[in-house]
Structure formats: structure tokens, C-alpha cells
Amino acid sequence: MTRDELRAFCAALPRATHVVQxxxxxxxxxxxxxxxxxxxxxxxxxxxxxASDLAFEVLSDSPGLRPAPYMASxxxxxxxxxxxxxxxxxxxxxxxxxxxEMVLAGLTRKKRAELGL
Numbered sequence: 582m583t584r585d586e587l588r589a590f591c592a593a594l595p596r597a598t599h600v601v602q603x604x605x606x607x608x609x610x611x612x613x614x615x616x617x618x619x620x621x622x623x624x625x626x627x628x629x630x631x632a633s634d635l636a637f638e639v640l641s642d643s644p645g646l647r648p649a650p651y652m653a654s655x656x657x658x659x660x661x662x663x664x665x666x667x668x669x670x671x672x673x674x675x676x677x678x679x680x681x682e683m684v685l686a687g688l689t690r691k692k693r694a695e696l697g698l
Contacts, residue, residue: 582670584619587628590674591617594681596696612692616684617677628673629661630680636660640676643668 582590584607591597591609597616602608607619618629629649632640637658640646645667649659660676662668668676685698 582673584626587617587619587673587677591619591677594678596698597681611681611685611698612688612696614684614688616681627661627663628677629659630677631683632658632660632676633679633683634658636676636679 588599588607591607592599594609594611594616596611598610598613600608600610603618605620608615609617609619616631618627620627629652637648637660640660641648645664646660646662649657649661652659662673667673685693688696
């Protein structure tokens, strides 16, 4: 997937917001909480997303994937796709959608109600 395709996918999730932070990274949030970061790292061609405990364990050692620098070092379960082969387009979308759902589930009921979610 191209960065533009990833931007469009992330932006299409309900109530997702976009900001440019940390240099030239596209940061996607729901309810003010990050669920995906596009373009961090040396190459700028990375995708970072929150993962479940099981997904984190499985993906951490997969070719083209690694625990996300900075985030994973703080004990957070975030994966960064940084190279080939990485995930297929469908799998990457599934993991970003799961990240969005985990972040959404972590919001307060009040915040979810404010967002209409």
C-alpha cells in the first residue's frame, strides 16, 4: 500500500482525526488517542499500530516488522512495519482497524458518546 492509500484508509475510519507530528509523521487518532502513525523512522516509509498481546508476540519477530521504537520500549504493545516483506495489504488494514477498535474501546463511555460511537 502506498502512503496515500494508507492515509485514505485511516481517515475513513469513523471519527478519525489526522495531525502531522514528530517531523513528517501522519498521526491518526480517535478521541484524541493515537491508533496509527505513518512515516516515522529513518526511511519515512513505516506504519506503526497498536497490537493485542497475542498479535504483538506473533508479529514482533516477523520479517519487516518490529516492536515500535520508543512506544514498545515503554512497555506498550505497538508494532512497526519498517521493511519487506511486512504484512499483506489486507492484513495491514486488519491490524490498523484492530488498533482503532482497541483505542476506541479504551475511551470513556462519555467520550465515545460525545463522538457518537
